[in-house]
Amino acid sequence: MKRSFYAGSTAVVTGAGGGIGRQLAVQLAEAGAATILVDVDAEKAGETRDLVARTGGKAVAVVADVTDVGRMAEVAAEVEARVGGVDVLINNAGRLYYGGVVESEPSDFDAVMRANFGAAVVSTKAFLPAVLRSKQGRIANLSSAYGLIGLGGAAPYTAAKFAIRGFSESLRSELRSHPNVAVSCVYPGGVKTGIAWSALAAAGVDATAAAERFDRQVARTEPVQAARVILRGIAHGHSRILIGPDALLADTVARIAGGRYEQLIRLIVRG
Numbered sequence: 001m002k003r004s005f006y007a008g009s010t011a012v013v014t015g016a017g018g019g020i021g022r023q024l025a026v027q028l029a030e031a032g033a034a035t036i037l038v039d040v041d042a043e044k045a046g047e048t049r050d051l052v053a054r055t056g057g058k059a060v061a062v063v064a065d066v067t068d069v070g071r072m073a074e075v076a077a078e079v080e081a082r083v084g085g086v087d088v089l090i091n092n093a094g095r096l097y098y099g100g101v102v103e104s105e106p107s108d109f110d111a112v113m114r115a116n117f118g119a120a121v122v123s124t125k126a127f128l129p130a131v132l133r134s135k136q137g138r139i140a141n142l143s144s145a146y147g148l149i150g151l152g153g154a155a156p157y158t159a160a161k162f163a164i165r166g167f168s169e170s171l172r173s174e175l176r177s178h179p180n181v182a183v184s185c186v187y188p189g190g191v192k193t194g195i196a197w198s199a200l201a202a203a204g205v206d207a208t209a210a211a212e213r214f215d216r217q218v219a220r221t222e223p224v225q226a227a228r229v230i231l232r233g234i235a236h237g238h239s240r241i242l243i244g245p246d247a248l249l250a251d252t253v254a255r256i257a258g259g260r261y262e263q264l265i266r267l268i269v270r271g
């Protein structure tokens with residue numbers, strides 16, 4: 001049998017307590033990686049660790065807010081001392097947000113940028129030295145289909161996910177002189193996780209109605225399938241990893257229609 005890319009590696013997954021992150025953890029462990037599961041929610045991180053252990057995999061759960069620079073420096077030092085290195089870093093932690101420019105305050109933009117873009121930056125800075133030392137290092141950042149196109153109603157989230165895309169592409173270019181390391185940016189369309197129910201929201205926005213709409217109309221891909229595509233893309237060192245037909249559509253339409261993609265998308269969605 002072909003040896004998995006991940007066999008014998010050490011992988012850090014942020015936001016591993018649920019959704020896509022949990023499936024990434026399980027599949028990484030199945031592929032032979034030792035996993036470090038970082039989540040702000042102790043109970044959820046523990047559940048993922050137990051799930052990995054039940055399938056015979058190796059996992060350590062670490063409770064940390066990945067936007068906290070000091071805490072993440074501690075976590076990186078702890079991992080260094082206990083495990084000695086990191087090969088794969090998946091910056092998956094993030095929060096959805098409901099609200100456009102009109103209803104969002106500058107403080108909402110700050111909070112959403114921090115929860116998504118900030119999380120990827122802080123975690124990357126903490127683990128980059130370790131990944132650079134790996135023989136086959138990988139960094140993957142979770143953007144979104146909202147990192148490919150901007151539609152109304154989610155400007156702070158869209159801006160944060162576009163920022164993750166710019167950060168990833170810049171880092172990839174910066175690391176050209178490190179052929180042992182590849183950087184991927186992941187663009188999922190709607191995935192069936194609990195993300196809609198822990199979303200941040202602008203004042204006055206009905207978050208429950210928005211979450212119900214998300215589950216009904218947006219979430220299409222199973223997290224198991226999303227994790228499979230992500231791990232395959234990371235192993236191959238792909239710079240862009242698209243998840244689901246909706247992300248594929250967003251990417252294609254943005255390329256074909258250029259500045260007029262919004263009209264084309266509205267036409268397609270209306271049927």
Ligand SMILES: NC(=O)c1ccc[n+]([C@@H]2O[C@H](COP(=O)([O-])OP(=O)(O)OC[C@H]3O[C@@H](n4cnc5c(N)ncnc54)[C@H](O)[C@@H]3O)[C@@H](O)[C@H]2O)c1
Binds near residue numbers: 092095
């Ligand atoms: N689900 C989707 O439809 C979808 C679509 C596009 C992009 N994404 C992105 O994929 C990533 C994972 O999404 P998901 O749907 O699995 O989300 P989820 O809400 O199901 O799980 C996210 C996990 O991250 C943890 N987390 C959040 N902020 C954290 C922080 N600051 N520090 C530590 N842990 C934190 C949460 O506790 C939770 O366990 C996110 O970045 C999200 O923006 C998701």
